[in-house]
Amino acid sequence: MIIEARNVVKSFGQTPALRGASIAAGAGEIVAVMGPSGSGKSTLLHCLAGILTPDAGEVWFAGQRLDTLREVQRSELRRDRFGFVFQSGQLVPELTAEENVALPLLLSGTRRAAAVAEARAWFGRLGLDGLGNRRSGELSGGQAQRVALARGLVTGPQVLFADEPTGSLDSVSGEMVMSLMTGAAREQGTTVILITHDARVAAYADREIIVRDGTVGSLTGATPAPGPAR
């Protein structure tokens, strides 16, 4: 398993969000996390990604205990090994689409010319040719989300965390984003943890887990296929 949560407990004040949730995903596997609103899906994702620290339980990434790392180390992991896609793109409005995609590489120390060249390659892959110089306000919702997807994948992350990535898109744009996301992830061998309440989006995954009241209720779907060694 490339990433795993073991009996994770997390509360916000007196309100429990996770009550012993466990999830494991193999390399290259695409796992959809479903469940009602307020069930703890996003909290589980944030714990897996090292954004939140669990109150109890363990989070493991690539054989390394993640939840006990210092914040600076977790920050490095998030920057270099993880990618993120959120519901509303969250592009930096002052930057062009191309600069947005290059941003994670620049933050990791890649030279600007190399980062921009790498970013440009993603525009062709995601059907965004000719849009590199536009700013987020000049992109449609579907285009902006594809730029966000490129930004999430440009570093070749081992795990991509996607939180309702199609939540603000119409069905056709959403399908395009999902098809591109799963296609690119499979090509790169990237594990995807996909939060969605939409069963048609979850159907792009290899399997689903259901989170209810802060615990993982049931496991469904195919046996995880072994992904490429990374």
Next chain:
Amino acid sequence: MSVPLTLLGLLEREPSHGYDLKRDYDTWFGRGKPLPYGQVYATLSRLARDGKAIAGPAEHGEGPDRKRYAITEAGIAAVEQWLSEPAPPEPHLQTVLFSKVVLALMLGRPADHYLDTQRAAHLQRMRELTRLKEGGDLMDTLLADHGLYHLEADLRWIDHTAARLGMLAQVVHQ
């Protein structure tokens, strides 16, 4: 799916031999369930008997004699009426899903477990249809979408019911 009216519709496009009709039907509407030749010719005979199609003279060739069928005015009217009528809205209110949930509650069996099992089966089928879309053309995609939206509606009902099982159990045991 009405095979006679679909064949009649294809005939309205252009007069055709039975062989060509079967090929067009399988291409556009068969999707893994090709129409048997026997059904094509039996249907054409009935359409001709009912005055909705007319068979041309037998054409002699290398194989068996063939007839070209053409639609009649009555046939065009039948196609037009069919296309203007809505299909019956489904599903019916008394579904198997509903019956199983209520029975499970009546018998004190775990209805939530049944709903979870059904949810997993629905999601598995949705994954299969999604794979079909990923490798298919627009026809495959739209057909798969039709199935996906129906399954999604079932899933919403499953989630909705799962959240109300306690209330439903009280009603069932009153």
